[in-house]
């Protein structure tokens with residue numbers, strides 16, 4: 338069983354490798370990859386060792402090749418369909434985010450309960466009535482659902498979420514979901530306040546040096 | 547030197563402990579804390595061991611006490627002032643997010659270059675002309691800046707960001723910042739596409755079982 342922390346770090350290595358590719362850098366050492374992702378060279382080698390041998394070039398890795406291999410480990414398929422429930426500020430910022438499409442995550446639908454929003458579009462994706470969630474998830478073969486509704490709306494949505502049969506949920510609502518489905522969806526909670534705490538620590542650390 | 551990965555996990559433990567507190571749970575074992583945060587009981591004990599002894603109760607920790615101690619480690623001060631540059635969809639969703647205020651991160655100002663937005667408010671925070679960034683950061687003692695402008699706007703903002711003397715930057719723009727300041731700000735890049743990759747892995751893993 339591969340530790341979850343390793344999977345999280347692989348996603349960070351991949352982001353770093355994509356940036357290096359944009360800056361036309363061809364080879365990177367495990368030490369530089371470690372510095373860019375705030376980990377250690379030993380940790381980089383240990384994380385990669387779970388997945389077999391990586392073409393090492395002298396002391397480094399080919400950026401393009403390593404990025405492809407890590408992408409294959411994390412994403413078995415190239416294209417994933419995503420929907421967003423709650424077409425408000427956060428939901429529409431996610432729907433428009435170019436970083437999703439670049440990584441193969443296509444936002445194909447949004448859902449809302451506000452009649453003024455239903456029937457309008459954000460980019461190519463239409464905003465549907467949230468009551469149609471199970472049908473549209475099935476019709477458009479949606480794998481992942483990002484949840485960006487207000488806290489008070491969550492209890493009323495539980496049954497719809499459970500019957501939608503979506504495979505994964507990215508939960509931005511600051512409440513635990515506790516969904517009761519036989520074929521449980523993978524749920525990942527996102528709380529950007531955590532990033533603030535990490536930044537506070539980094540700031541205090543710099544001040545002490 | 548404490549590994550960055552430990553700091554990231556502390557922020558995850560804290561989020562979990564806050565949820566447990568909301569659900570009125572008083573004591574938690576390292577095994578349960580590990581399951582809730584997708585890590586191992588050994589990892590929990592190892593992470594906490596960097597910071598001295600934690601009042602263990604039999605096989606567990608007091609939720610309230612542990613949360614307070616971790617909060618003190620991450621955040622030397624209780625209250626931090628935050629500003630947001632780019633008062634668009636993402637910027638306004640962050641400005642309104644209750645999770646920041648609950649954790650002691652107060653959004654005290656937003657900045658934009660759109661004349662129709664300058665002078666309006668989101669909650670209690672006013673939207674200022676981005677040209678006034680250095681003055682307002684100084685006047686309102688702003689520590690952290692969240693960057694939510696479009697990609698093309700970044701080059702034109704570099705000098706303003708460098709002269710603003712802010713201590714930390716939460717960067718949502720999918721580009722590396724490379725700021726040239728003597729007293730370098732701590733920069734943390736956020737890319738929600740990484741969360742999608744992690745979710746893909748969790749989904750494929752469930753399918754294989």
Ligand SMILES: NC(=O)c1ccc[n+]([C@@H]2O[C@H](COP(=O)([O-])OP(=O)(O)OC[C@H]3O[C@@H](n4cnc5c(N)ncnc54)[C@H](O)[C@@H]3O)[C@@H](O)[C@H]2O)c1
Nearest residue numbers: 423424425426427449450451486487490527528529639643
């Ligand atoms: N986790 C984080 O880091 C983070 C950061 C920012 C915001 N948030 C959270 O994201 C959520 C959205 O924030 P926002 O600023 O975009 O809010 P918003 O009010 O702009 O958007 C909410 C949208 O949900 C829709 N909605 C309400 N009830 C609904 C229902 N039952 N079914 C479908 N749609 C419904 C509304 O019509 C609106 O379009 C909030 O819960 C907020 O706390 C989380």
Ligand SMILES: NC(=O)c1ccc[n+]([C@@H]2O[C@H](COP(=O)([O-])OP(=O)(O)OC[C@H]3O[C@@H](n4cnc5c(N)ncnc54)[C@H](O)[C@@H]3O)[C@@H](O)[C@H]2O)c1
Nearest residue numbers: 430434632633634635636658659660695696699736737738
């Ligand atoms: N990292 C992530 O996971 C993630 C997710 C979503 C969006 N984003 C990024 O966040 C950014 C904002 O996205 P959005 O959907 O809120 O866009 P948006 O267009 O709704 O908002 C952008 C705001 O920036 C303002 N602006 C433009 N140029 C400016 C300048 N020079 N100075 C100050 N303000 C300026 C605009 O007036 C607008 O209010 C984009 O770069 C997007 O790629 C990142």
